[in-house]
Amino acid sequence: MEFNKDRALTRDSAVSTLLQHWDMPCDIEAVPLAEAYGRIAACDVFARANAPFARVSSFDGIAVRSSDFEKGMPDASSWQRNRDFAQADTGDDFPDDFDAVVRIEAVGFNEDDVPRFTQELEVLPGTGVRKAGSQVREGELLAAAGKQLRPEDVALIAAGGHDSVSVKRRLRVAYLPTGNELAAIGSCPSRGKTYQSNGLMIRGFVTEWGAEFLEHDIVADDRDLLGRAIDDLLDSADILLINGGSSRGSEDYSSQLLEQRADYFAHGVLAVPGRPIGMSVIKGKIAINVPGPMMAAWFACDWLLRSLLMRYQEQSANERLTVTAIADEQLKSRPGFERLARLVARKEADGIHVSSLQDNATLAASVRRVNAFYAIGPDETVEPGEAIQIQLLGTKASSLM
Numbered sequence: 001m002e003f004n005k006d007r008a009l010t011r012d013s014a015v016s017t018l019l020q021h022w023d024m025p026c027d028i029e030a031v032p033l034a035e036a037y038g039r040i041a042a043c044d045v046f047a048r049a050n051a052p053f054a055r056v057s058s059f060d061g062i063a064v065r066s067s068d069f070e071k072g073m074p075d076a077s078s079w080q081r082n083r084d085f086a087q088a089d090t091g092d093d094f095p096d097d098f099d100a101v102v103r104i105e106a107v108g109f110n111e112d113d114v115p116r117f118t119q120e121l122e123v124l125p126g127t128g129v130r131k132a133g134s135q136v137r138e139g140e141l142l143a144a145a146g147k148q149l150r151p152e153d154v155a156l157i158a159a160g161g162h163d164s165v166s167v168k169r170r171l172r173v174a175y176l177p178t179g180n181e182l183a184a185i186g187s188c189p190s191r192g193k194t195y196q197s198n199g200l201m202i203r204g205f206v207t208e209w210g211a212e213f214l215e216h217d218i219v220a221d222d223r224d225l226l227g228r229a230i231d232d233l234l235d236s237a238d239i240l241l242i243n244g245g246s247s248r249g250s251e252d253y254s255s256q257l258l259e260q261r262a263d264y265f266a267h268g269v270l271a272v273p274g275r276p277i278g279m280s281v282i283k284g285k286i287a288i289n290v291p292g293p294m295m296a297a298w299f300a301c302d303w304l305l306r307s308l309l310m311r312y313q314e315q316s317a318n319e320r321l322t323v324t325a326i327a328d329e330q331l332k333s334r335p336g337f338e339r340l341a342r343l344v345a346r347k348e349a350d351g352i353h354v355s356s357l358q359d360n361a362t363l364a365a366s367v368r369r370v371n372a373f374y375a376i377g378p379d380e381t382v383e384p385g386e387a388i389q390i391q392l393l394g395t396k397a398s399s400l401m
């Protein structure tokens with residue numbers, strides 16, 4: 001499909017327009033707690049019971065009657081276990097005859113199991129006792145709706161008496177690779193063939209961003225076959241990604257096929273790489289024609305798919321660390337287009353410096369070395385020595401600071 005700059009959208013307007021037209025699913029499912037990590041709580045979760053259920057000992061020690069200590073340390077030479085005192089280790093319940101706990105460090109026992117206090121202690125009602133509900137109170141909020149559940153949230157929900165939790169259903173993202181030149185990964189390299197490698201990258205992103213990945217076999221550049229695959233996948237998926245065929249090649253049908261079916265359709269974004277992206281909403285579902293070149297696909301995932309999936313999960317898409325860096329070379333965009341720059345950042349004595357890879361750098365060098373991102377605004381020129389705010393891509397912040 002022909003790129004028409006006058007009709008192309010900015011990245012921000014593309015995201016917001018798609019969000020506006022998308023009939024975002026709101027299904028909920030209950031999952032066992034062991035499967036709840038990273039899921040989004042669908043409703044507020046409240047504690048069903050106190051934890052501890054009844055008061056327990058705060059220490060490893062012995063449970064005693066505080067009344068025996070009213071006049072100072074008692075003579076315990078006639079005390080008997082389970083009559084005058086009882087074992088009460090940390091977190092243990094103990095008989096209701098007792099109302100305080102003395103740490104084991106302050107007690108010695110003779111060979112007849114008779115205790116002797118080795119320290120002066122103040123023992124009042126409740127000393128050494130953790131109250132019922134002191135960890136979790138019945139009815140207390142454990143996780144608010146919309147929260148992405150961390151391991152400690154999952155444990156807390158269990159401590160509050162649940163064994164499952166209601167979460168948002170995972171979005172189903174279908175992936176349809178298309179192109180006569182595409183070959184299955186692992187097949188013999190041969191002339192005219194390109195491995196269908198983008199699928200593995202996109203599968204990784206989709207699962208990392210909390211959705212389910214449904215991969216279709218490679219579909220040849222055939223209008224009917226492609227149309228049928230689009231219709232089938234839109235029946236089962238929430239979001240469809242067609243990879244390839246977004247531009248002007250003689251067999252680039254993907255965007256046309258989306259446009260024919262779409263209630264909303266836009267082709268092209270004012271950003272490179274990835275400008276011939278096709279974006280549509282078909283019967284309330286989002287279908288995106290992701291451009292074929294790997295880095296164009298990387299960016300389409302990064303600025304568009306990630307924003308949609310994060311919005312569904314009520315999370316922010318902007319969690320990357322932003323740092324100030326000095327540009328070592330001129331960074332320029334093409335008039336009217338943002339240039340999405342994958343950069344190499346490194347720490348030097350006077351701060352962090354960034355540069356781009358050479359024009360003839362391979363894809364492999366880009367994947368290996370790039371660790372930062374900067375969107376050079378339309379018509380912006382960053383001069384050598386200028387400070388810019390870069391985003392760090394999955395870099396351990398400590399390695400640059």
Ligand SMILES: Nc1nc2c(c(=O)[nH]1)N[C@H]1C(S)=C(S)[C@@H](COP(=O)(O)OP(=O)(O)OC[C@H]3O[C@@H](n4cnc5c(N)ncnc54)[C@H](O)[C@@H]3O)O[C@H]1N2
Nearest residue numbers: 177194195196197198244245246247248274291292293296
């Ligand atoms: N005459 C013009 N040519 C091109 C234009 C243009 O405006 N006029 N736009 C260029 C731009 S910009 C981009 S971006 C690409 C878009 O390409 P398509 O989306 O049409 O993708 P294909 O042509 O099918 O493939 C391009 C390239 O990517 C490889 N590819 C595709 N899918 C996969 C996959 N799943 N895994 C790995 N690699 C894949 C494919 O083999 C090709 O090498 O168009 C420019 N051309």
Ligand code: MOO
Nearest residue numbers: 272273274275296
């Ligand atoms: O939009 Mo494309 O610049 O070749 O990736």
